[in-house]
Amino acid sequence: WWLTDDNWNGICHGGMIMAALAIYETDPAFCSRLIAQSANGMLKYMQSLAPDGASEEGMSYWSYGLSNTFLAYESMKRVLSTTYGLAEQPGFRKTGMFPYLVSGPVGTATFGDDYLYNGKENRFLSYFWFSYYFKDAAMAKAHYDACVAVNVNRTVKMNGWHDLLFYPKELVSQGAPAPLADHGYLRGIEYGWLQENNAEEGRIYAGIHGGKNDASHGHLDAGTFFIQANGETFAVGNLGLENPYPADYFTSTAPSYLSPSTTTATTPGRFYYYRVRTEGKSAMVFNPDARPEQKPTGAATFATPVNDASGGYHVLELSDCYSRDVSAYKRGLKLRRSTGVLTLQDEFTPIGNGPAYWIMHSPSTDGIVISADGKRATMTKNGKQFHATIQSPSNAVFTVVNRNETGINYLAETAGIFGSVMNGKNSVNRWYGKLQIKLASTTPNQPVTIRVDFAKSLQATGATLVPLSNWNTQN
Numbered sequence: 001w002w003l004t005d006d007n008w009n010g011i012c013h014g015g016m017i018m019a020a021l022a023i024y025e026t027d028p029a030f031c032s033r034l035i036a037q038s039a040n041g042m043l044k045y046m047q048s049l050a051p052d053g054a055s056e057e058g059m060s061y062w063s064y065g066l067s068n069t070f071l072a073y074e075s076m077k078r079v080l081s082t083t084y085g086l087a088e089q090p091g092f093r094k095t096g097m098f099p100y101l102v103s104g105p106v107g108t109a110t111f112g113d114d115y116l117y118n119g120k121e122n123r124f125l126s127y128f129w130f131s132y133y134f135k136d137a138a139m140a141k142a143h144y145d146a147c148v149a150v151n152v153n154r155t156v157k158m159n160g161w162h163d164l165l166f167y168p169k170e171l172v173s174q175g176a177p178a179p180l181a182d183h184g185y186l187r188g189i190e191y192g193w194l195q196e197n198n199a200e201e202g203r204i205y206a207g208i209h210g211g212k213n214d215a216s217h218g219h220l221d222a223g224t225f226f227i228q229a230n231g232e233t234f235a236v237g238n239l240g241l242e243n244p245y246p247a248d249y250f251t252s253t254a255p256s257y258l259s260p261s262t263t264t265a266t267t268p269g270r271f272y273y274y275r276v277r278t279e280g281k282s283a284m285v286f287n288p289d290a291r292p293e294q295k296p297t298g299a300a301t302f303a304t305p306v307n308d309a310s311g312g313y314h315v316l317e318l319s320d321c322y323s324r325d326v327s328a329y330k331r332g333l334k335l336r337r338s339t340g341v342l343t344l345q346d347e348f349t350p351i352g353n354g355p356a357y358w359i360m361h362s363p364s365t366d367g368i369v370i371s372a373d374g375k376r377a378t379m380t381k382n383g384k385q386f387h388a389t390i391q392s393p394s395n396a397v398f399t400v401v402n403r404n405e406t407g408i409n410y411l412a413e414t415a416g417i418f419g420s421v422m423n424g425k426n427s428v429n430r431w432y433g434k435l436q437i438k439l440a441s442t443t444p445n446q447p448v449t450i451r452v453d454f455a456k457s458l459q460a461t462g463a464t465l466v467p468l469s470n471w472n473t474q475n
Helices: 007-022 028-047 059-080 090-101 128-134 137-151 161-166 169-174 412-418
Strands: 183-186 191-195 205-209 225-229 232-235 284-286 299-302 311-317 326-336 341-350 356-362 376-381 384-392 398-401 433-439 448-455
Touching (some): 007 028, 028 059, 059 090, 090 128, 090 137, 090 183, 128 137, 191 311, 191 326, 205 326, 284 326, 284 341
Antiparallel strands (some): 232 356, 299 311, 311 326, 326 341, 384 448, 398 433
């Protein structure tokens, strides 16, 4: 653990620093060596937050690791008058705002082995310590406003003792409200978001996640997306972790990603769990069988984001994560603020002719209405409607997989493979169904475009189909 760059680094090094400071006078020489070794060991963890303060591990591990870390830095500052530059690392200086940069009006995006933070009263909170330590009035005000918004209707408040200890009242009073920008991109973890340029709770917010599949606590989730609109969550990109962790949760599975196609499950482990697999995300799945659907060492990166008052978009390069099944693959997410239309567009070139699934997990599939031609799906959540329309390909139709109170919604091709070997090992995802498109077959080496438009109003009109390479904010 002392060589890692993940949360365990900060937890253990931070704990040892505080313990050594607490008993320092009993053996100054030994405690000095221990503090020095631990402080040097934390640099790698701090550097992992560069350049934008984001953690690839998601909110729960961000919180766990850094709460131990900043308490160690506070102890060092009070006792030794310095953190030896650790707290001044560029990524760490920014990380106090991380929870708010991945949160929309009614939820926080989750990655990998994270919990779910859906609903306006479950959005993830940061800590006052960051604004207190860096004397950052804007960060203090942002955290204060987030605390008030999250806690207003909660009997049990989200804040802990840390915030009581480090509450910077003067900074909060000096800070100006700073709403989330209408677009953004966090480098390293590769998360991009877009939203309508207003502060209303009902605004459209959409995010898309790339990054490294082998990130600490990572899942096979490259390309997964999140949508909030009308004050509700309509698409979730992650169903959370298996809790508590099963004994084989971190076991490498077989067959491997590059094994020959097979329907035989041989070595159970991490990539057999529905919540870890790509079919448990809001992502594409090609040729589903017993193998992982994405390359476990794959990485997905963004092109330079584009944004102006009319709209914005992100394009994610996914070819590396799906290299077994496609020769090229990009996913684009665009919001036209002028029309209120959100577009998700996939462009891929299959290597084989096997089935391809477009999947969106949603808590809003109860009572969903599919149009007679299968091209439009109307979702209703708490009386509020949101519409999805297929613009391409011409032969695609929506189907619905209802949420299940007892079973696991593996795809038809994988249910038989994993049903028995994973019996009783998956947590039931009783609140989430799926809206999906199945292309029963594809033509090898022939490019395919799947485009789905989302809107709050049936009257919202999408633009003409344009290749991702020709996207701009006006089309």
